[in-house]
Amino acid sequence: MTSAHRDFDSMAIRRDFPILSTQINGKPLVYLDSANTSQKPNIVIDTMSEFMRKTYAPINRSAYTLAANATELYEGARNAVAKFINANSSQEIVFTKNATEALNLLVNSWGRANLKTGDAVLLTHMEHHANIVPWQMLQQERGIELRWVPLTSDYQLDLTSLETLLTGVKVFSFTSMSNVLGTINPVEKLCAAAHAAGAIAIVDACQSVPHTHTDVRVLGADFVTFSSHKMCGPSGLGVLWGRKELLEAMPPFLGGGNMISDVRLDGFTCAELPAKFEAGTPAIAEVVGLGAAVNYLNDFGMTSIRQHEIAISGYVIEKFADRFGDDITIHGPRNPELRGATFSFAFRGIHPHDLSQVLDQSNVCVRAGHHCAKPLMKIIGANATARASFYLYNTTADVDALADALDSASDIF
């Protein structure tokens, strides 16, 4: 990982994100939906724009200089992503349409090759639909067994029966951080437990890679998936990291151009990694943009970003308690060290949809709904919650703006 060389100066960081200085109806924007998707710094916007103005061309296909330059930038971004998560090799980095596609790739390729009727897969109650539905689709087709790690009353994974749950399991697929509760899971411990039981470990790291230092070798996972658009990069792009020997043993997912080394009338031969899993023309400019996003995050270092978000979380918890007391319920851990800066909450019995509508009058952008985690919502006893999520560009002033806007919602309902 590149060593940090920029101080963590919130106001300077905010200036890097042009959208944060736009106004709607003459009022500033208070963007609190980064767990959904993050905003983009100038360096990402400019890099993509410059690339499309000056260097855009097909990659991996043509001999001319422009195409060679485009390929170099595209592969340079792959290297940057590999270094960012300390992968052994950039061959272990596969670009997908989004993190959802990365998980679908794993279920369809690894899952179909390795799971048969009666085999068990362990998931948790805090998964996003992207780590539930693809497995259920395979279950419908193949009759695999799905097991679930439950929650404790303080919004952690209940690991008391983990060993029993893992008995006979072929794969344990879990989130590194809940997109609803903010809970950070003990990934290293869970990967080790999976391996001890003879299972592989898949980590849905969408919510943690943008916010904390990630070293896939330390985590001990077999596969890690995450998305570009939550880490200051463009949308339309996800990342799958996998251990090389596993990726090599897997059958391809999508077939077509780029993923083959040979095609004959009687069959085909797959390309080497990572091309084997990148059928068709990829999101070229987006990958280059993600490379710029990774460099941007490295400028501060993920440790400073994490420290900033711990501080913001502490401020949110304190502010909510001081100002609203029992009128507000946070669905998630109270200890800022055990959570990311993503807060789902219930407020004075006001439906989250109504709440977010009223907050919007103050340009406070929060998500309202089930956050693509309906089984979890059912378990915490809510059809929907409002969710405010913070990132490196948010400050305590944003928390204050949220609290003020919440007060105005009480006036209506």
Added chain:
Amino acid sequence: MPGIEDLYREIILDHYRTPRNRGELQPPAISSEGHNPLCGDDIRIFLDVADGVVRDVKFSGQGCSISQSSTSMMTVAIKGKTVDEVQAFVRRFKHMMTLADNDEPVDESINLGDIEALQGVVKFPVRIKCATLGWNTLLEALTEATK
């Protein structure tokens, strides 16, 4: 930007705070369930139809002020109407919500009464689904009831 007062009209908040016809009906009344995939809200409509007339209607489920009040007002409006009248009424409402099906004629002379207050929802397109959740569920229940 349209003002929040266009959305949260007093009659809407009144039906939200004091919903009418909330509850359940026992079989042989039929019921249908609707979900709003955006926000996780669900609504169940109970319908007692006899001789082509809606004798009774109730609803249960959770939802935002718009979905709950819209459904509450709907139940008040349709009770006692014939199935044909209810269907024309729903078409008139969906037309107001800019969701009319072009193939189906809309009788613009139908008076929506208090329900006109929901017109402001059109200025908040994301919320149109909230306002129509109960109505679409009603249509499903009607289909079931008239099988």
